Amino acid sequence: MSTRDVVLLGSTGSVGTQAIDVVRAAPDRFRVVGIGAGGGRVDLLARQALELGVEVVAVAQATAAQDLQLAFYAAAQARGFSAGQFAVPKILAGPDALTELAAWPCDVVLNAMTGSVGLAPTLAALEAGRTLALANKESLVAGGPLVTPYRDQIVPVDSEHSALAQCLRGGARGEVAKLVLTASGGPFRGRTDLRGITPAQALAHPTWDMGPVVTINSATLVNKGLELIEAQLLFDVPYDRIDVVVHPQSVVHSMVEFIDGSTLAQASPPDMRLPIALGLGWPERVAGAAAPVDWTQPASWTFEPLDEAVFGAVALCRRAGTTGGTAPAALNAANEVCVQAFLDGRLDFAAIVDTVAQVVAEHPLRERPTLVEVLDVEKWARSRASELTQKDPT
Numbered sequence: 001m002s003t004r005d006v007v008l009l010g011s012t013g014s015v016g017t018q019a020i021d022v023v024r025a026a027p028d029r030f031r032v033v034g035i036g037a038g039g040g041r042v043d044l045l046a047r048q049a050l051e052l053g054v055e056v057v058a059v060a061q062a063t064a065a066q067d068l069q070l071a072f073y074a075a076a077q078a079r080g081f082s083a084g085q086f087a088v089p090k091i092l093a094g095p096d097a098l099t100e101l102a103a104w105p106c107d108v109v110l111n112a113m114t115g116s117v118g119l120a121p122t123l124a125a126l127e128a129g130r131t132l133a134l135a136n137k138e139s140l141v142a143g144g145p146l147v148t149p150y151r152d153q154i155v156p157v158d159s160e161h162s163a164l165a166q167c168l169r170g171g172a173r174g175e176v177a178k179l180v181l182t183a184s185g186g187p188f189r190g191r192t193d194l195r196g197i198t199p200a201q202a203l204a205h206p207t208w209d210m211g212p213v214v215t216i217n218s219a220t221l222v223n224k225g226l227e228l229i230e231a232q233l234l235f236d237v238p239y240d241r242i243d244v245v246v247h248p249q250s251v252v253h254s255m256v257e258f259i260d261g262s263t264l265a266q267a268s269p270p271d272m273r274l275p276i277a278l279g280l281g282w283p284e285r286v287a288g289a290a291a292p293v294d295w296t297q298p299a300s301w302t303f304e305p306l307d308e309a310v311f312g313a314v315a316l317c318r319r320a321g322t323t324g325g326t327a328p329a330a331l332n333a334a335n336e337v338c339v340q341a342f343l344d345g346r347l348d349f350a351a352i353v354d355t356v357a358q359v360v361a362e363h364p365l366r367e368r369p370t371l372v373e374v375l376d377v378e379k380w381a382r383s384r385a386s387e388l389t390q391k392d393p394t
């Protein structure tokens, strides 16, 4: 096995930092040649760049370029390096910096950015012919028909889709009856009324440790709805053959049912380092990437149907995905605004999905959009969602 050159987009986030853990543990398999992030954590980005010895660092915030350079020298000094003991990486800065980084020469690009701002970098990596380890589900959901022509270059890093990809190795395409996505159910599983939930309650997620937007999306089940769309786009299985089942322990990450009644499940304790390592090393596994299930301890894995009457997000996403074109892009953009409105106290938790649904229904649908049209629809959807979530001044 030769060493793979890796570019990490979103290196300072939850998936990005865990990807660096994976690389640290398998230096014979992976070498990071470039990293990039939005620009909120310049000190961390600089320390990562120094430790990994990258060729290039990208920061989306144009004004952060100088801070990044200063932070890099400070990090070198803190580690006792003198001039000549380290190479200063090339710095790319500005709104297109991560897109430029995505096309940097390498073997595999990990897109671990958050939000549909990851779409342009996703397309750049794919158009450059790279293997794309995709953790940024929003770029697939928003890009839809722009991204699907390249699906053979994409290796999913989302735990459910990594599980599906692993299970799909167990049979031929024509033998697949159903994809079954598992959902933890979020912190409000079992509730029959979602009104009055506070941001603090919604941010206390039982299983995974993630950023605030993803955590709220897990609580509303919008995350699962986006994953449904992601699964359809990645694996090209029709929506009526993709199910969602609630599995609170989050040990079975998803399943594939075959035409003979056999179901294959992928199980491992919740740890993103496993799908990240497999995404970077695909199709080869990385030894010791994560701890396996401990069979010496008693355990119960339970499954229950999703209560779609309370959690409308999955049905909404199924409708938007079936409509196709720009409908999922509008949904995702509106949702990002509604989540922020909820966190800011301007929108009730129970109103997030209804507000998103309204924006999707009203948006000017494009069936075969260009990138510019997708971005226009997103802008429209954000602006409409903002209008709908302004607090009544009375």
Ligand code: MG
Pocket: 158, 159, 160, 227
């Ligand atoms: Mg997931």
